[in-house]
Amino acid sequence: MTGSQTEANIRKTLLISTDHELIGMAKGAFDASGEIRIAVLQKPVSEVATEIRESHYDALVIDLDATSVTDFEQLQKIKRMAGTSTAIIVISENFSPSAARILIQLKVTDFLVKPMATSDFVRSINNALKLSSQNAQxxxxxxxxxxxxxxxxxxxxxxxxxxxxxxxxxxxxxxxxxxxxxxxxxxxxxxxxxxxxxxxxxxxxxxxxxxxxxxxxxxxxxxxxxxxxxxxxxxxxxxxxxxxxxxxxxxxxxxxxxxxxxxxxxxxxxxxxxxxxxxxxxxxxxxxxxxxxxxxxxxxxxxxxxxxxxxxxxxxxxxxxxxxxxxxxxxxxxxxxxxxxxxxxxxxxxxxxxxxxxxxxxxxxxxxxxxxxxxxxxxxxxxxxxxxxxxxxxxxxxxxxxxxxxxxxx
Ligand SMILES: Nc1ncnc2c1ncn2[C@@H]1O[C@H](COP(=O)(O)OP(=O)(O)OP(=O)(O)O)[C@@H](O)[C@H]1O
Ligand SMILES: [Mg+2]
The missing domain is CATH 3.40.50.300 (P-loop containing nucleotide triphosphate hydrolases)
Structure with a gap:
């Protein structure tokens, strides 16, 4: 699963979060030699501007407050900016049924509830990136x-x-x-x-x-x-x-x-x-x-x-x-x-x-x-x-x- 990868094969994922525990877990979950590389943008989702356009990411993992209307509006904006080829995974610790419904309407790729097992996190990203799709299923x-x-x-x-x-x-x-x-x-x-x-x-x-x-x-x-x-x-x-x-x-x-x-x-x-x-x-x-x-x-x-x-x-x-x-x-x-x-x-x-x-x-x-x-x-x-x-x-x-x-x- 590891081994040297050519740059072109590497899938880039960006995690947007201020949660140190989540960031630590994410960094530990994928090592640098693997086929997935994870970068971190350590700021609240409400402050994210055009940074995500500058380099193309295959997936965005967005940690947000599912009770905040502003966060959802921001999510929508980010999703538009990122374009359809970027997978979006939303993480929150406070999902309600109505928040889940919004996420489904927004067609995010997946959502995870904090705290989550590392394996769920990794699986979600693997599936989102459709890495070796047979394997992931x-x-x-x-x-x-x-x-x-x-x-x-x-x-x-x-x-x-x-x-x-x-x-x-x-x-x-x-x-x-x-x-x-x-x-x-x-x-x-x-x-x-x-x-x-x-x-x-x-x-x-x-x-x-x-x-x-x-x-x-x-x-x-x-x-x-x-x-x-x-x-x-x-x-x-x-x-x-x-x-x-x-x-x-x-x-x-x-x-x-x-x-x-x-x-x-x-x-x-x-x-x-x-x-x-x-x-x-x-x-x-x-x-x-x-x-x-x-x-x-x-x-x-x-x-x-x-x-x-x-x-x-x-x-x-x-x-x-x-x-x-x-x-x-x-x-x-x-x-x-x-x-x-x-x-x-x-x-x-x-x-x-x-x-x-x-x-x-x-x-x-x-x-x-x-x-x-x-x-x-x-x-x-x-x-x-x-x-x-x-x-x-x-x-x-x-x-x-x-x-x-x-x-x-x-
Ligand atoms: N099918 C077999 N035919 C012949 N010898 C065997 C066979 N399976 C195991 N042995 C032999 O039995 C011995 C014990 O095997 P093994 O160490 O796998 O047992 P174990 O149950 O794991 O033991 P332990 O209780 O020490 O963990 C070994 O010397 C092995 O070579
Ligand atoms: Mg034994």
Whole structure:
């Protein structure tokens, strides 16, 4: 999404406001290297004269008092001056139904109520500028992976799901990010052989400081194009973070990425249910042992208790052994025990997974036709068949709807 842009491709946006908080958020929301550049005219809208004519802006974001007749008259004037090719976004903290009606009559492109989430602000501007229109229309998809017990392959499967989405997304101009919420002892960075750069201490007490620029600094990027948010390991530093920080992080991520895969910790934190409620799909990873399947059942019960029917957990059984003659669990037992929650199984492929993890590469780099990737692709509904069908809106990955970390609809 970032990267060097030629001057001609850069879209210019002007924010007219005297609200320091809004200005700070806007400046942080778009970094200088991106395709949108934001300038600020720090004066009340009533004092804006011909400045906006001097340089052509693709969009004007106007912060006004929606109870002031003068402000509305001024808005009308600015709109005429700017011409029809300039998008107008109005921001106010005091919209009334009649103010909304006036804005609709004036045919402004969008209006936002203060205070707003950075993601809403960014979405509104992206949509107004019709930047990569296909991209802008798609709601971000959040996939949460939560382990039923330790060492079940949660991280391996979350990363592989992200790899699948990333490969697919690249063809259609969508971006993918992995968020490792195992803040103390995550292994995503290790498995991808990347430097974890998310410095929680820096933003812990002021989550609002986390903006586009800071996020950019704290992202690690894999050669495949995948982005990763992971914190350096601090094994002896057992702390919990405020839900506001996690929500802020995911909200920001949702503004810039189309697919977000979350490696959840096994421990239930105060923010766990918020994250699951905001996710389009929640996968619980278990392995083929009696304790793990029991833990999966308990996790489902906990999710149902906390999230009601808002979260629909789906269990993936990893390292599935389909041999009929083994002692212990067989496939029929597992299906019965999970009572409709089982969504699929992943074969045991020790050599492949170990090799990938040791070399810090994705499974398909070792073997493009491997059985782990194939099974997982089928589960997340992102195999090649579905990729084609998606043009008709049939892809299951895009069929999931409204959730918390949501982009503003176009
Ligand atoms: N399908 C598979 N076949 C064979 N080995 C696998 C498979 N999936 C994962 N593994 C192996 O299982 C081990 C644990 O995997 P992983 O680290 O992903 O588990 P986890 O659930 O994230 O563990 P933790 O509880 O430490 O977070 C790794 O050594 C990995 O190589
Ligand atoms: Mg893990």
């Amino acid at each position: 798609v709601e971000p998809q959040f996939l949460a992976f939560m382990p039923a017990s330790g060492g079940v392959g949660n991280t391996v499967l979350a990363l592989e799901a992200a790899a699948i989405l990333n490969r697919y997304g690249k063809q259609v101009g969508r971006s993918t990010c992995v968020v490792d919420l195992n803040f103390q002892h995550g292994s995503c960075a290790e498995y991808l052989d990347l430097e974890p750069r998310f410095d929680i201490n820096e933003i812990e007490n002021a989550p609002e400081r986390l903006d586009r620029q800071l996020l950019d600094v704290m992202l690690a990027r894999h050669a495949s194009g995948l982005s990763l948010i992971a914190a350096p390991n601090k094994p002896s530093d057992m702390r919990s973070f405020k839900p506001a920080l996690v929500v802020r992080l995911l909200d920001l991520v949702s503004a810039y990425f189309d697919y977000v895969v979350i490696d959840m910790p096994r421990i239930w934190f105060p923010w766990t249910e918020t994250v699951l409620m905001g996710s389009n799909r929640t996968f619980i990873i278990a392995d083929m042992t009696v304790p793990s399947i029991r833990h999966a059942r308990r996790t489902i019960a906990a999710i149902e208790e906390k999230g009601g029917n808002q979260i629909k957990p789906q269990v993936i059984v990893n390292r599935m052994d389909t041999r009929k003659n083994v002692a212990g669990l067989n496939a029929t037992d597992v299906t019965a025990a999970l009572d409709g929650h089982l969504v699929g199984t992943i074969p045991n492929n020790y050599m492949l997974v170990r090799d990938a993890v040791d070399r810090g590469v994705q499974l398909s780099e070792i073997d493009p036709a491997n059985n782990v990737t194939a099974s997982l692709s089928a589960i997340i509904g992102q195999n090649d068949e579905n990729a084609e069908a998606e043009e008709d809106g049939k892809s299951s990955i895009l069929a999931f709807g409204r959730k918390l970390f949501r982009r503003k609809a176009a």
